[in-house]
Amino acid sequence: MKKLLRIHQSSGMHWVGNGFPVRSVFDYNGLGRELSPFLLLDYAAPYQFPPGNEKRGVGGHPHKGFETVTVAYQGELEHRDSSGGGGKIGAGDVQWMTAGKGIVHEEFHSRDFTRKGGTLEMAQLWVNLRAKDKSAPPGYQTLLKAQIPNAPLPGDAGTVRVIAGEYSGHKGPAKTFTPINLWDVNLVAGKSAELPLPHGHTSAFLVLSGKVVANGEREAAEGDLAIFARSGDSLSVNAKTDAKLLVMDGEPIAEPVVGHGPFVMNSRAEIEQAFEDYQLGRLGELGNSRSS
Numbered sequence: 001m002k003k004l005l006r007i008h009q010s011s012g013m014h015w016v017g018n019g020f021p022v023r024s025v026f027d028y029n030g031l032g033r034e035l036s037p038f039l040l041l042d043y044a045a046p047y048q049f050p051p052g053n054e055k056r057g058v059g060g061h062p063h064k065g066f067e068t069v070t071v072a073y074q075g076e077l078e079h080r081d082s083s084g085g086g087g088k089i090g091a092g093d094v095q096w097m098t099a100g101k102g103i104v105h106e107e108f109h110s111r112d113f114t115r116k117g118g119t120l121e122m123a124q125l126w127v128n129l130r131a132k133d134k135s136a137p138p139g140y141q142t143l144l145k146a147q148i149p150n151a152p153l154p155g156d157a158g159t160v161r162v163i164a165g166e167y168s169g170h171k172g173p174a175k176t177f178t179p180i181n182l183w184d185v186n187l188v189a190g191k192s193a194e195l196p197l198p199h200g201h202t203s204a205f206l207v208l209s210g211k212v213v214a215n216g217e218r219e220a221a222e223g224d225l226a227i228f229a230r231s232g233d234s235l236s237v238n239a240k241t242d243a244k245l246l247v248m249d250g251e252p253i254a255e256p257v258v259g260h261g262p263f264v265m266n267s268r269a270e271i272e273q274a275f276e277d278y279q280l281g282r283l284g285e286l287g288n289s290r291s292s
Contacts, residue, residue: 002203002232004215008225010043010206019056019109020122021047025206025225028126028259035202035227036252037178039066039264040126043206043223046074049109051117057108060286062278063099065134065264067127069174069182070095071163071246073208075120076113081105082284085140092145094163096174100129100136102274102283123206123246125182128253131266133177138284147173157191158239160184165249167196181249187212187239194236195247203228203235203249210243 008031010023025041026032032039049056057077070077072089079095080086082104089095090110097105109120129136143163149170151160160167164174165181172182179198187193187210197203204227207220214226215236228235230252237245256266263274277283 001215002197002228002230002235004217004235005227005229007214007218007220008227010223010225013045016042017056017058018054019058019107019120020044022124023223025223028257028264031225031227033257035204036254036257037128037180037250038125038202038204038248039128039257039259041206041225041248042124043208044120044122045222046119046121048119049113049117052114054114055108056114058106060104060106061262062102062104062283063097063262064102064274064277064283066099066129067177068097068099069125069127070107071123071125071184073121073123075118075122076110077122078108078110079105079140080286081138081140082286083138083140085138087142089142092148094143094148094174096141096143098129098136098139100134100138102277103138104284104286106286123208125248126264127176127180127250128257128264129177130253131255134265136177141174143173153187153191153193155191156188157193158185158187160195161186178253179251181247183247185237185245185247187237187243187245189239189242192236192238194234196234197249198251199233200230200251201249202230202252203247205237205245205247208244208246211240212243212245213238213240
């Protein structure tokens with residue numbers, strides 16, 4: 001069993017752009033330094049938006065050196081980037097964007113969701129790339145709900161939705177540069193589950209809703225991050241109520257992490273080069289923004 005190291009509470013809510021009320025769970029200047037290959041995690045807990053006409057979200061901005069993974073639980077998002085990638089994701093869908101050598105993108109609520117209003121809930125995870133992959137061409141994967149397999153947990157304890165990696169013979173559709181398991185786990189109140197995760201991997205889960213007990217030791221509730229040791233090959237969780245978890249597990253990348261804003265590289269010189277490349281338009285252009 002992987003030892004439970006700590007339960008970490010996410011920050012208070014703040015706005016990213018005018019469309020994403022998020023809690024910062026961790027970032028690359030803090031816990032992200034211990035959680036390689038994961039750099040940053042933001043969680044937008046359920047938030048009710050009224051009907052409107054104003055575009056809600058974040059306009060064109062750059063990324064370089066890592067991947068952003070956005071999991072939509074409620075609401076709809078539209079994405080567009082300088083590689084030509086983009087599309088709309090709704091409840092249960094995931095977008096997996098590889099910034100690689102550099103990309104410019106925008107994220108807004110979909111037109112329909114903006115006009116009708118409704119509840120938005122989502123999580124965004126930043127995944128580091130090895131130095132040799134930071135020069136990879138930018139890319140974009142739309143992973144629709146119908147493509148993402150659901151596997152039952154033993155004893156009718158709930159389900160595991162496999163976005164990336166594998167659980168009990170079910171393989172997730174995401175293509176990753178390094179070994180990663182990314183799962184949505186839904187647990188039934190009063191039930192327990194043991195989740196097999198590779199020895200040597202960084203393993204953690206975020207409680208999206210409900211209350212659970214990790215490894216029979218500590219309670220974790222909405223917004224809490226349970227962090228485990230890398231040694232061992234499983235972790236256990238008991239659901240005190242119906243609960244929803246985002247499980248993150250990945251092979252650590254043993255390389256320097258130097259981040260500044262939207263760029264994560266291996267040295268300060270590479271960060272300075274990234275800013276120069278962006279200012280000179282080398283990371284691409286979005287062209288005309290979509291109309292509202």
